Amino acid sequence: MKLEVSVRKRYQGFSLNADFAVEGRRIGVFGPSGSGKSTLMNLLAGLVSADEGHIRLDGATLYDGARGIAVAPERRRIAVVFQHAHLFPHLSVRANLLYGYKRLARKERCVDPGALYEVLNLGPLLERGVTRLSGGERQRVALGRAVLAHPRLILMDEPVTGLDDGLKYQVLPYLKKTFAEFGIPLIFVSHSLNEMRLMTEQVLEFQGGRLVSQSSAEELARRRMAESPAGYINLLRLEDRRAQEDLWNYRWGEHRLILTSDGAQVFELSSKDISLFKRHPAAASARNILPCRVVDTFAAGNRVGVDLACGGAKLVSQVVHEAARELELRPGAEVFAIIKASAFRPLY
Numbered sequence: 001m002k003l004e005v006s007v008r009k010r011y012q013g014f015s016l017n018a019d020f021a022v023e024g025r026r027i028g029v030f031g032p033s034g035s036g037k038s039t040l041m042n043l044l045a046g047l048v049s050a051d052e053g054h055i056r057l058d059g060a061t062l063y064d065g066a067r068g069i070a071v072a073p074e075r076r077r078i079a080v081v082f083q084h085a086h087l088f089p090h091l092s093v094r095a096n097l098l099y100g101y102k103r104l105a106r107k108e109r110c111v112d113p114g115a116l117y118e119v120l121n122l123g124p125l126l127e128r129g130v131t132r133l134s135g136g137e138r139q140r141v142a143l144g145r146a147v148l149a150h151p152r153l154i155l156m157d158e159p160v161t162g163l164d165d166g167l168k169y170q171v172l173p174y175l176k177k178t179f180a181e182f183g184i185p186l187i188f189v190s191h192s193l194n195e196m197r198l199m200t201e202q203v204l205e206f207q208g209g210r211l212v213s214q215s216s217a218e219e220l221a222r223r224r225m226a227e228s229p230a231g232y233i234n235l236l237r238l239e240d241r242r243a244q245e246d247l248w249n250y251r252w253g254e255h256r257l258i259l260t261s262d263g264a265q266v267f268e269l270s271s272k273d274i275s276l277f278k279r280h281p282a283a284a285s286a287r288n289i290l291p292c293r294v295v296d297t298f299a300a301g302n303r304v305g306v307d308l309a310c311g312g313a314k315l316v317s318q319v320v321h322e323a324a325r326e327l328e329l330r331p332g333a334e335v336f337a338i339i340k341a342s343a344f345r346p347l348y
């Protein structure tokens with residue numbers, strides 16, 4: 001997908017000035033509340049009209065203020081999934097799901113409804129009406145309906161915010177796989193850097209109605225490390241769980257890690273929860289003492305980010321500048337990473 005946007009939209013007290021060109025299959029839109037993300041989605045879908053400018057998708061003009069072009073929303077073939085699902089209240093769950101699908105030519109019906117129902121756990125809901133569904137159930141129906149309609153582009157505005165983590169991290173990889181399989185490009189809006197890292201190739205960052213950066217989600221996470229209260233979130237896939245007294249012992253690359261929690265395969269570990277030592281601490285309360293090599297360092301505000309290679313696996317840690325000097329953190333330096341057993345958060 002190639003998207004070229006140069007639009008202005010003014011509301012009282014807010015003005016969106018979006019000027020960018022992106023090419024890719026999975027684009028993220030990130031920014032604080034009120035930065036204009038939803039306004040941009042509405043402009044792309046044609047649900048709100050711009051004051052001026054142009055929007056082109058794969059070379060086709062969707063909007064051009066100067067030439068008086070504004071393609072109607074239903075003719076754009078852009079599906080939108082909002083945080084709060086808009087469903088047809090008079091139709092059953094199944095009829096909602098199949099609404100767009102049934103209107104497709106047979107050769108365009110690419111997604112198998114049965115497989116989709118299974119992943120979104122929709123089977124038990126199919127014959128029900130939609131007015132009494134919970135927020136998460138409604139959201140799953142809206143997601144399913146958008147995917148089945150096989151649109152030219154799908155816009156997702158905080159689509160999994162109402163879902164619990166377990167379902168969220170089951171649904172997101174499925175959606176990513178489905179979009180890839182059927183060549184449906186995605187624009188994904190979220191406050192969550194984790195979701196950005198999971199779902200997107202490139203992220204447009206907005207602040208105050210303006211684009212302030214365009215980079216990969218990984219670069220964005222590194223730049224924001226110092227200012228984010230959570231630091232940089234390492235995502236660790238752990239295997240071969242074993243009980244060890246009242247703790248859990250997992251394999252991670254060539255090492256084994258000791259955790260207080262279990263119940264997931266992927267765990268979060270903040271860069272803030274990894275302490276670095278130059279020499280092996282003889283006695284420490286922390287359960288995990290890993291020999292690591294510094295691969296590189298990077299500046300992130302008043303902190304130094306440290307890329308570590310630890311027995312075939314990677315970690316990002318953070319230290320203050322003074323500590324980086326004292327530890328002589330240069331590429332190739334040997335350090336010990338110390339991590340408490342309680343620092344790992346089960347994710348999915």
Ligand SMILES: Nc1ncnc2c1ncn2[C@@H]1O[C@H](COP(=O)(O)OP(=O)(O)OP(=O)(O)O)[C@@H](O)[C@H]1O
Pocket residue numbers: 011012013014031032033034035036037038039040
């Ligand atoms: N129809 C409207 N009329 C007046 N102001 C509006 C309208 N829609 C949005 N705004 C204003 O535009 C600004 C940007 O809103 P928008 O919903 O695009 O932000 P956002 O980045 O999506 O925020 P959030 O993450 O909270 O959803 C806000 O100040 C909002 O109040």
